[in-house]
Amino acid sequence: MIGNGEGKSTLSYLKWAFIFTAIGLVLGAWLGWQTTGTLSGMATVFFICAVLAVLEISLSFDNAIVNANKLKDMTPVWQHRFLTWGIIIAVFGMRIVFPLLIVVIAARIGPFEAILLAAREPAEYARIMNDAHLPIAAFGGTFLMMVGLTYFFNHEKDVHWIGFIEKHMARSATVKGIEIAFVLLLILVFSNLLEGEDANTFVFSAIYGLLTFLAVEVVGGLLDASQKAMSEAAKGGLGAFIYLEVLDASFSFDGVIGAFALTQNLFIIAIGLGIGAMYVRSMTIMLVDKGTLAEYRYLEHGAFYAILILSVVMYCQTLVHIPEVITGLGGATLIGISLWSSIRYNKRERAREIHGDLHGSDRVAAHLGERA
Structure with missing residues (x-):
């Protein structure tokens, strides 16, 4: 396992995130001073970095829960690799390289x-990023939708939060490929709502998102199966690592694109979203160490519902603008309700156990009385 969570406080898990926050905000303030030469400009950039960090945390808390769900089954070696190499890829790859790559391809x-365009002409850079929003939303939305639906369309799933929905989905999972058929149907519906070239772009990008998910599943399964054949202890290795990295990339699409609504400076975006990514890493470690997913039985459900909502929002964003604040609050609300439901369930179970113990004591006392 990653470590022993006993006796460790929540703040101890957030230590490195706090350190990274301090460094990031100081760097943001310095960048503000260098670009504007005024105190007000410095304060503005400082504030934007803080807001971007909060935006990333709110959009990615469900990411931390899903990461923890996969990470708890990985070997200690691959857990460590994900939390070291993975965070480097997440912070530098998705928050810096990914936006640059979009501009390289689009322009x-x-x-x-x-890089020069981002530094010298941020407005033009932001315009290219915004023009690329439709294919990114279609690709990322499809990938995330498959992640969410695969969790619920599982005939072995026996814990249900919203029973009347989840029980039907679990039973329907015996029909092979039902989640793929559902996604393809939704792609057709949204493509009909778009016109001309936009419709074609949406369909192709969504299909690529679907194929990427299936490819990651197949490659991940083959890699982990080959590792398992070599050693039973190698379960949850390279395949799971690749899956988590692609998943993190899909979660990042919305935050990276939405960040351009606050600032057109790529480097400010990288600082703000990078701070948020460090908190996601810290929360992932805490969830695994403390066994929070096992303790709160509906927390995973809330996260996967939030993923489904996010995927639908990304589809809808190809038609209308939906503020990222609404997306983040929606996901956080669902996770909060699932946590509250889990706490209520735990209280009911404890009450039943106490009630059962009391009845058991009464029966023993009655039996002893009869014998006397």
């Missing part, structure tokens, strides 16, 4: 030119 320029 058909080299990586160095893309």
Whole structure:
């Protein structure tokens, strides 16, 4: 396991996130001073970095829960690799390289030119990113929708939070490929709501998102199966690592694109979202160490419902603008309700146990009385 969670406080898990926050905010303030040369400009950039960090945390808390769900079954070696290499890929790959790569492809320029464009012409850089929003939303929305539906369309799933929905989905899982059929139907519906080239772009991007999910599942299964054949202890290795990295990328799409509504400076975005990513890492470790997913039985359900909501929102964003604040609050609300439901369930179970113990004591006392 990652570590022993006994006796460790929540704040101890957030130590590195706090350190990264301090460094990031100081760096943001310095960047604000360098770009504007005024105290007000410095304060503005400082504030934007803080807001972006909060936005990333609110959008990615469900990501931490899903990460923990997968991470708890990985070997200690791959857990460590995900929490070291994975965070480097998450912070630098998705928050810096990914936006640059979009501009490189969309504008058909080299990586160095893309960096210069981000530094010298942030407005043009932001315009290219916004123009690429439709294919990104279609790709990321499809991938996340498959992640969420695969969790619920599982005939072995026996714990249900919203029973009347989840029981039907679990029973329907015996029909092979039902989640794929559902996603394809939704792709057709949304493509009909778009016009001309946008409709074609949406369909192709969504299909690529679906194929990416299936490819990751197949490759992950083959890699982990081959590792398992070599050693039973190698369960949950490279395949699970690849799955989590692609999943993190899909979660990041919404935050990266939404960040351009606050600032057009790529480096400020990288600082703000990078701070948020560190909190997601810390929360993931805490969830695994403390066994929170086992203790609160509906927490995973809330996270996967939030993923489904996010995927639908990303689809809807191809038609209308939906503020990222609404997306983040929606996901946080669902997770909060699932946590509250879990606490209520635990209280009921404890009450039943106490009630059962009392009845058992009464029966023993009555039996002893009869014998006397």
